[in-house]
Amino acid sequence: xxxxxxxxxxxxxxxxxxxxxxxxxxxxxxxxxxxxxxxxxxxxxxxxxxxxxxxxxxxxxxxxxxxxxxxxxxxxxxxxxxxxxxxxxxxxxxxxxxxxxxxxxxxxxxxxxxxxxxxxxxxxxxxxxxxxxxxxxxxxxxxxxxxxxxxxxxxxxxxxxxxxxxxxxxxxxxxxxxxxxxxxxxxxxxxxxxxxxxxxxxxxxxxxxxxxxxxxxxxxxxxxxxxxxxxxxxxxxxxxxxxxxxxxxxxxxxxxxxxxxxxxxxxxxxxxxxxxxxxxxxxxxxxxxxxxxxxxxxxxxxxxxxxxxxxxxxxxxxxxxxxxxxxxxxxxxxxxxxxxxxxxxxxxxxxxxxxxxxxxxxxxxxxxxxxxxxxxxxx
Numbered sequence: 085x086x087x088x089x090x091x092x093x094x095x096x097x098x099x100x101x102x103x104x105x106x107x108x109x110x111x112x113x114x115x116x117x118x119x120x121x122x123x124x125x126x127x128x129x130x131x132x133x134x135x136x137x138x139x140x141x142x143x144x145x146x147x148x149x150x151x152x153x154x155x156x157x158x159x160x161x162x163x164x165x166x167x168x169x170x171x172x173x174x175x176x177x178x179x180x181x182x183x184x185x186x187x188x189x190x191x192x193x194x195x196x197x198x199x200x201x202x203x204x205x206x207x208x209x210x211x212x213x214x215x216x217x218x219x220x221x222x223x224x225x226x227x228x229x230x231x232x233x234x235x236x237x238x239x240x241x242x243x244x245x246x247x248x249x250x251x252x253x254x255x256x257x258x259x260x261x262x263x264x265x266x267x268x269x270x271x272x273x274x275x276x277x278x279x280x281x282x283x284x285x286x287x288x289x290x291x292x293x294x295x296x297x298x299x300x301x302x303x304x305x306x307x308x309x310x311x312x313x314x315x316x317x318x319x320x321x322x323x324x325x326x327x328x329x330x331x332x333x334x335x336x337x338x339x340x341x342x343x344x345x346x347x348x349x350x351x352x353x354x355x356x357x358x359x360x361x362x363x364x365x366x367x368x369x370x371x372x373x374x375x376x377x378x379x380x381x382x383x384x385x386x387x388x389x390x391x392x393x394x395x396x397x398x399x400x401x402x403x404x405x406x407x408x409x410x411x412x413x414x415x416x417x418x419x420x421x422x423x424x425x426x427x428x429x430x431x432x433x434x435x436x437x438x439x440x441x442x443x444x445x446x447x448x449x450x451x452x453x454x455x456x457x458x459x460x461x462x463x
Contacts, residue, residue: 114144116151121310124162127155128306131230140226142197143197148230149204152211162316163214165306166230172220172281175241177225180252190347191413198257198409199458201226202402205259205351206460208248208308209233209398213316217286218302218308219243219293229258232292235319238326239284240299241333244294250378251423253417253433255386256410260402261393262290269341276386277353280373285333297329303330336349343368353383354440379417379433380440392452403458411451 098454115130129148155161160221168174178201183194208215208230214373215234223239224246225229231237239245246263247256255265256276264272275278284296297305305326314321337344347359347368353375360372375383389408412418416436424433437443 090404095282106313113141114147115188116147118161119306119310121162122313122364123315123366125160125304126310127151127161127164129164129166129247129452130167130169130176132169132336134168134172136179137173137176137222138168138170138227139176139181140230141179141182142193142203144357145197145200145204149200152207154212156213159316161213161313163216163309163322164211165216165218165309166234167218167302168220168227171221173227174220175224175227175230176222177227178258180422181426184419184427188419190398192340192415195410198406201229201258202406202409202458203460205233206399206402206458209259209262210460211235214322216322218305219245219287220299220302224248225256226242226258228260228263228292232263233259234321236295236326237293238295238297238305239287239293240297240302241331242282242292242299243284243287243296244281245283245287246279247276248281250277250382250386251421252278253379253382253419253421253435254412255389255405255408257404257405259398259405260400261389261396261405265390265394269345271337272343273348273356273387274344274371277356277378277383279378280374282337283333286337288333289335289338293321295326295330296333297326298331301329318327340367347371353387357440366391366450379421379435380437380443381415381417381435381447382421383440384443384448385412388448388452399460402460403454404452406458407454407456408451410456411453 113133115132117128119126119128133139155164183197186193214236216236216238217231217234219231219237219239221242222244228247247260249256260276264276271290287293288296308325310322312325343363343365347356350356350359357372357375360368385408420433424430
């Protein structure tokens with residue numbers, strides 16, 4: 085059994101409410117440790133909010149970013165593993181409940197959260213050493229941002245993956261413009277617009293994860309990675325080690341590939357709706373009902389974002405998403421969506437506007453006006 089060295093936080097935070105009245109996160113929400121191994125140690129990150137399904141706070145994002153930069157320059161660290169505490173979730177996303185409770189009067193706090201989160205996403209994308217994410221259980225929204233951008237994405241059969249942001253009056257962010265726009269068969273449009281939940285087989289088929297392993301083998305995999313004599317540049321050996329634990333699962337969405345590819349190839353959200361109506365198939369009716377329950381503004385902005393992002397590099401996408409997020413914070417749908425889905429749970433949001441045809445092209449274009457920069461080079 086490897087000896088795990090716990091890395092203590094630089095400072096402790098005893099209170100949960102800051103002087104401004106904004107909710108704060110204690111430092112043990114994210115844990116860092118180093119597992120001694122051959123030819124270097126394994127850095128281990130644990131998202132440690134199991135009661136909140138390991139939802140990310142701004143403090144967690146900042147500390148993860150800082151730790152990654154430190155480990156990248158640390159010659160004793162050969163690779164990094166990230167996992168979630170508990171047996172229900174890897175990470176259910178950003179802590180949007182706290183953003184809501186802080187209220188519209190604390191928009192600067194929300195803006196800072198997205199700034200820190202997106203910079204962390206970029207740090208993961210550009211991390212040069214092997215970054216192994218263990219997606220066991222619920223992985224949604226921000227959870228995708230701390231996993232899908234890494235070099236090695238390892239799901240278990242317990243994976244439940246989704247980008248559900250259109251249901252809360254937002255859009256698929258955390259770099260989703262990059263990975264959804266590059267999914268095969270228009271599946272990225274389907275997942276981003278509907279927020280559908282998929283399992284490990286589908287995630288592997290779409291390239292969102294590289295491997296699937298049995299959930300009970302996670303500790304054994306970490307042990308194998310720590311004890312293997314590979315260097316921080318040897319991504320291939322890491323792949324070979326994970327492959328020894330891998331299993332195959334059937335991609336269930338494959339059965340609907342033709343319908344999705346045809347309908348979601350349409351040139352607008354309205355055209356997608358029309359194609360689903362024309363097909364008049366039972367599964368398509370369910371998709372249509374789901375689609376029409378989402379924020380019309382979110383749907384149109386998401387469609388436009390994925391279309392633009394397919395021709396953009398990662399850094400440009402992240403800065404675009406930061407500006408889109410800032411615009412959503414100023415509109416009513418974001419807070420109304422959180423209220424309806426997360427707070428009151430009445431599932432009856434009052435979108436503004438309520439209909440797709442009321443979301444003008446000028447309104448959509450306003451979300452893509454560059455007003456802020458995202459510094460992705462420093463902590």
